[in-house]
């Protein structure tokens with residue numbers, strides 16, 4: 001079977017389509033035939049060797065997102081042929097999803113949304129779980145006031161929609177004027193490209209997707225979560241009784257089921273910027289590297 005692997009760290013040209021042995025599912029695992037995946041920033045950082053300690057050994061198969069059909073559900077209750085989504089913590093386990101078949105623990109797999117294609121569904125797992133788990137940590141619920149920094153990005157765009165579905169009031173900081181319509185169309189009350197307009201707005205919670213560190217925006221007693229691991233820790237705000245974290249996404253089948261419900265209810269729409277076949281993985285990465293994406297770069301098998 002094919003797998004997109006690297007045997008050295010570096011640029012896009014290090015990506016190779018390799019022939020590798022078929023995988024066998026272990027105890028408690030589900031074997032999935034990949035139909036689509038997507039590219040996330042962590043894939044670039046891993047390929048470049050920018051993660052450092054904890055990077056899986058070379059050669060490695062890359063990729064976190066997966067949408068496909070079950071080949072062997074084991075004892076999971078998932079049926080052969082069932083459409084599923086999954087997230088593999090590739091950095092933690094070395095088990096990448098950019099391969100024709102992938103075996104994953106049953107509790108990191110869930111039924112795919114019925115209302116979208118598997119290409120669209122492949123854009124959901126990693127960004128969606130990051131959005132969901134971080135919103136949970138931020139205790140975002142009905143009536144809470146939330147600021148999302150990077151609200152037009154993959155994680156930010158899903159966080160915006162999920163927070164609105166929970167009844168929160170959401171404001172948005174985006175990188176470019178061209179993104180303002182998207183965040184307003186998805187329920188942002190106030191949207192800006194200028195972080196200096198956010199000070200003293202007294203948000204209950206701030207969800208920071210790129211290391212904006214707009215700490216003046218959070219109310220005393222509020223919560224501030226960053227997911228921008230590479231930007232370092234959030235400044236200490238304990239003097240203002242503000243809890244801070246740099247959240248790390250984790251495999252979470254129950255979370256995937258919740259995301260599937262949001263999509264099938266129409267509360268969350270999935271955005272695909274462009275789709276490439278797997279043998280054009282380098283071209284897919286060139287599009288991803290251009291930035292200013294209006295959705296995810298998906299890759300079909």
Ligand SMILES: NC(=O)c1ccc[n+]([C@@H]2O[C@H](COP(=O)([O-])OP(=O)(O)OC[C@H]3O[C@@H](n4cnc5c(N)ncnc54)[C@H](OP(=O)(O)O)[C@@H]3O)[C@@H](O)[C@H]2O)c1
Pocket residue numbers: 040041042126127130149150151152153154155156173174175176209210226227228229246247248249291292293
């Ligand atoms: N800790 C975790 O578990 C975890 C999980 C998932 C992702 N992440 C990290 O979180 C970050 C976001 O991931 P993602 O998939 O959402 O990436 P993404 O789709 O590229 O989204 C990032 C968004 O932030 C915007 N942005 C960047 N700099 C900005 C600035 N100075 N002002 C306003 N907006 C700005 C980008 O706009 P443009 O595209 O227009 O520049 C983009 O819309 C990445 O660094 C990723 O590695 C961490």
